Amino acid sequence: MSRLVVVSNRLPALGKGVAAGGLAVALEAALKDEDGLWLGWSGKTNDEAAAPRLQVEGRVTYAALDLTQEDIAGYYEGISNSVLWPLCHYRADLLEYSRGDMDRYLAVNDKFADALLPMLRPDDLIWVHDYHLIPLASALRDRGVQNRIGYFHHIPWPAQDMFRALPRARCFLSAMLSYDVVGLQTRADVRNLRDSVEAMRGTLEATTPPRGTRIGDYPISIDTEGFASRARRARNLPRIRDLYQQFGQRDLVIGVDRLDYSKGLPERLRAIEQLLDNHGGLHNRVSFLQITPASRSGIEGYDRIQQEVAERAGRLNASYGTLDWVPVRYINRAFSHSLLAGLYRLARVGLVTPLRDGMNLVAKEYVAAQDPEDPGVLVLSQFAGAAEEMGAALIVNPYDVEEVANAIARALTMPIEERRDRHSVLMRRLESYPVSTWARSFLHDLTPPETRERLSLQAADPP
The missing domain is CATH 3.40.50.2000 (Glycogen Phosphorylase B;)
Incomplete structure (x- = not known):
């Protein structure tokens, strides 16, 4: 039976069960009934390269990856919080971009891919979360991974004219099309992303093998x-x-x-x-x-x-x-x-x-x-x-x-x-439409049609 593999910027707090609120509660509903793996940043810094530390709670294995101070400065504080966050929230005036930060952002996504690769099984479903890790599927595809990979974008996706203010915008869109399913919060976000893809489609197809990426709205909810x-x-x-x-x-x-x-x-x-x-x-x-x-x-x-x-x-x-x-x-x-x-x-x-x-x-x-x-x-x-x-x-x-x-x-x-x-x-x-239905709806679309019945993933009512 396929495992669910979750990848997010941060892991939930361990040792006290999954924390209440936010992403942790949402994903607990998806992980608790099946064997699962969750990879994320430990929150700690370490300048020495090291494999993720593994900790098992219930049926879930948590893989904690350390980052360096340079990683945090470029990947987290730089591109994630000083470029992608303001841009997606329509504050291009606060955007602070540097090529060095972008290189580090891509390098950290490579680090996540390298950490995940030896832990993957051929039929794992991989679910990547949020703007910190947009290039992760592309990095995994470069390493030969053919698993089904989904991405959920928790923050707004900006309108096409705003998105064009993003340096290396085509790089991000090409990375998005390496996923099999891309989920956004609202129908407006879906329209914005599709508009950006259509506007740049000619150049994107030259660099990205077509996967028939499904783009849909899956509004997250609560318990x-x-x-x-x-x-x-x-x-x-x-x-x-x-x-x-x-x-x-x-x-x-x-x-x-x-x-x-x-x-x-x-x-x-x-x-x-x-x-x-x-x-x-x-x-x-x-x-x-x-x-x-x-x-x-x-x-x-x-x-x-x-x-x-x-x-x-x-x-x-x-x-x-x-x-x-x-x-x-x-x-x-x-x-x-x-x-x-x-x-x-x-x-x-x-x-x-x-x-x-x-x-x-x-x-x-x-x-x-x-x-x-x-x-x-x-x-x-x-x-x-x-x-x-x-x-x-x-x-x-x-x-x-x-x-x-x-x-x-x-x-x-x-x-x-x-x-x-x-x-x-x-x-x-x-x-x-509680959080469990949100997770089930996304995973239904991510699961290959021939295995949905075996995984007992029932289609959710449309949001």
């Missing part, structure tokens, strides 16, 4: 039932009980985002300020909690956004706060999934307003966490991939702070019947 259950249990956590008492009659608006310029945090705080300007009756009645774990410090774009958000939150509290009311609580650290689930359930409004996002699982977690008898309201950016599925949310343009402020005010005053109706529509979608 809906599990997260809803976690939120119900979290109501009894001592910290959540304390917060219920602390907020009292005040309505909680919550935002949870990694610190990143793509998340629209300054614009969000401007919307909160506009809300308080326009609705004096909300003073001392509403509190905004923004949880923002810091990330990628030392990269100029991230350092700037951290300073701007902190300063704007401070000014807003200085202008509107009173002795017994602070309108904004801005917290720069991570919380457990259980505590977050309890906070989501407590919050009257979930504010998810990125300027650009591949999907945004916070939006789905917020909905899953709600009490269906008295649910909160999701305010969601039209530029989040989740908006394509979650039209029953209040969809807003995050650049229009007046529109966002009005949507928050509407959410806070929405009749319970409308809140229940909107929540019911959103939950039906989440219950019909």
Whole structure:
């Protein structure tokens, strides 16, 4: 029977089971029922060449690959975070490219290929994840690998005109066509990638053997039932009980985002300020909690956004706060999934307003966490991939702070019947397309047709 081989930039935290949240939860659903292999960067640096360290948990073997400081500088901080990330999030003005970084990016993908090659079996299915490893299939094909290889792109794929700003754009597209299946989050992302391929097809065919690459949308989701259950249990956590008492009659608006310029945090705080300007009756009645774990410090774009958000939150509290009311609580650290689930359930409004996002699982977690008898309201950016599925949310343009402020005010005053109706529509979608269905759908398309029945991979309903 075929194994599933997962390759990602980082491995999940080992020794405590697969971590809750993000890619780890998504892939746990695909790996837990079959023997599997997961290769990724260990998070450690080592200037000596070494084979991956293997660790077995359950039926999965984890292969931890060390990188050098030069690898991290060029592959991770350079091309991945200073070129591909800003480009895919429509911030070409932040792009910082160098040929040296590109050489290192390709070399690290070769390093992943060399590490994986001796561990592969002829009928393994290989599933590569995200922009760090776009060239991996091409590197494996160069080494003679004929296995079926799929790639999932977790972040947005930019429109053709934006993609052309990427140095060596044809190199990346040629690498994409070395995969058998390429998955993206939304139909818009699929159109963008296909447009780029069509625009450059003549030159790509000269360098890439045609594989009949399938390009489709596979919107990632969450463990809906599990997260809803976690939120119900979290109501009894001592910290959540304390917060219920602390907020009292005040309505909680919550935002949870990694610190990143793509998340629209300054614009969000401007919307909160506009809300308080326009609705004096909300003073001392509403509190905004923004949880923002810091990330990628030392990269100029991230350092700037951290300073701007902190300063704007401070000014807003200085202008509107009173002795017994602070309108904004801005917290720069991570919380457990259980505590977050309890906070989501407590919050009257979930504010998810990125300027650009591949999907945004916070939006789905917020909905899953709600009490269906008295649910909160999701305010969601039209530029989040989740908006394509979650039209029953209040969809807003995050650049229009007046529109966002009005949507928050509407959410806070929405009749319970409308809140229940909107929540019911959103939950039906989440219950019909959980993360396990996302994984099964992709793997169904990656599996050769003649072996699908043997692997018991049933086709998922179309997203």
